Amino acid sequence: MTFDDVSKVFVTGDGTRVQALDGLNLAVSRGEMVAIVGQTGCGKSTAFNLLLGLFAASSGTVSVQGMDPHGDFEALKGRIAVVFQDGRLLPWRNAQDNVALGLEYQGVSKSDRAAIARDWLARLGLEGREKAYPYELSGGMRQRVGIARCFALNPDIILCDESFSALDELTAERLRGEFLRLVKDEGKTGVFITHSIEEALTVGDRVAVFRAPGHVAAEFERPETLSEADLSRMRKSVRDVMATHPSP
Numbered sequence: 222m223t224f225d226d227v228s229k230v231f232v233t234g235d236g237t238r239v240q241a242l243d244g245l246n247l248a249v250s251r252g253e254m255v256a257i258v259g260q261t262g263c264g265k266s267t268a269f270n271l272l273l274g275l276f277a278a279s280s281g282t283v284s285v286q287g288m289d290p291h292g293d294f295e296a297l298k299g300r301i302a303v304v305f306q307d308g309r310l311l312p313w314r315n316a317q318d319n320v321a322l323g324l325e326y327q328g329v330s331k332s333d334r335a336a337i338a339r340d341w342l343a344r345l346g347l348e349g350r351e352k353a354y355p356y357e358l359s360g361g362m363r364q365r366v367g368i369a370r371c372f373a374l375n376p377d378i379i380l381c382d383e384s385f386s387a388l389d390e391l392t393a394e395r396l397r398g399e400f401l402r403l404v405k406d407e408g409k410t411g412v413f414i415t416h417s418i419e420e421a422l423t424v425g426d427r428v429a430v431f432r433a434p435g436h437v438a439a440e441f442e443r444p445e446t447l448s449e450a451d452l453s454r455m456r457k458s459v460r461d462v463m464a465t466h467p468s469p
């Protein structure tokens with residue numbers, strides 16, 4: 222996945238031009254998990270939406286597995302899956318049917334998608350809750366369903382948008398750990414957007430610090446083992462880069 226000198230300009234209803242991304246360069250290798258951290262309005266979601274192919278860049282090149290996510294939207298379908306902040310479950314579908322949703326769009330048979338959904342729910346610790354509706358589940362459980370739905374698609378790439386920030390700290394910590402283990406075990410490539418420096422340093426093999434207008438101001442590689450002193454130094458470095466030009 223690469224962003225090569227990408228810019229994105231939005232034009233609002235009254236004709237105002239908003240430069241959301243400007244000279245964005247970022248490369249994510251296969252099997253890597255890159256955390257993107259930055260203040261509000263620095264262009265994280267715009268970069269994320271470009272990877273999803275929701276719109277085209279104004280200039281520069283976005284490439285996912287050698288393809289243009291906007292132009293080759295159909296070809297990339299199913300290769301990218303997203304874990305959203307709130308799980309984004311359909312309230313009228315039970316857990317199993319929520320997990321099976323993407324598989325249904327892919328034309329997987331009813332019995333196969335039920336089996337895949339049940340398997341992923343069990344892997345996420347939700348055996349016995351397959352028929353529960355979202356309103357019957359806690360926030361953490363709903364997020365587990367969202368993660369199961371993502372993995373059930375067997376995508377190559379997983380994109381996370383503030384995936385654990387709506388959960389209490391302990392639940393988030395536990396689920397984040399389980400999620401990261403699955404990402405590594407299944408050999409997925411990931412991009413993880415967060416406002417939290419701490420979370421970025423926990424999830425990212427590499428941390429890209431965004432600054433407005435949307436560009437990477439600095440990147441930090443996280444060593445295999447990290448002492449408390451190293452972590453504290455990295456935390457400070459990331460904070461210093463983020464704070465140099467405060468976003469609105």
Ligand SMILES: Nc1ncnc2c1ncn2[C@@H]1O[C@H](COP(=O)(O)OP(=O)(O)OP(=O)(O)O)[C@@H](O)[C@H]1O
Pocket residue numbers: 231232233239240241259260261262263264265266267268416
């Ligand atoms: N559709 C749009 N039309 C006009 N301006 C937009 C649009 N989408 C984003 N922007 C602007 O582009 C800039 C970057 O926004 P973006 O949502 O990508 O930032 P962000 O880092 O994801 O912010 P947050 O952390 O608050 O979600 C902001 O100034 C925002 O107001």
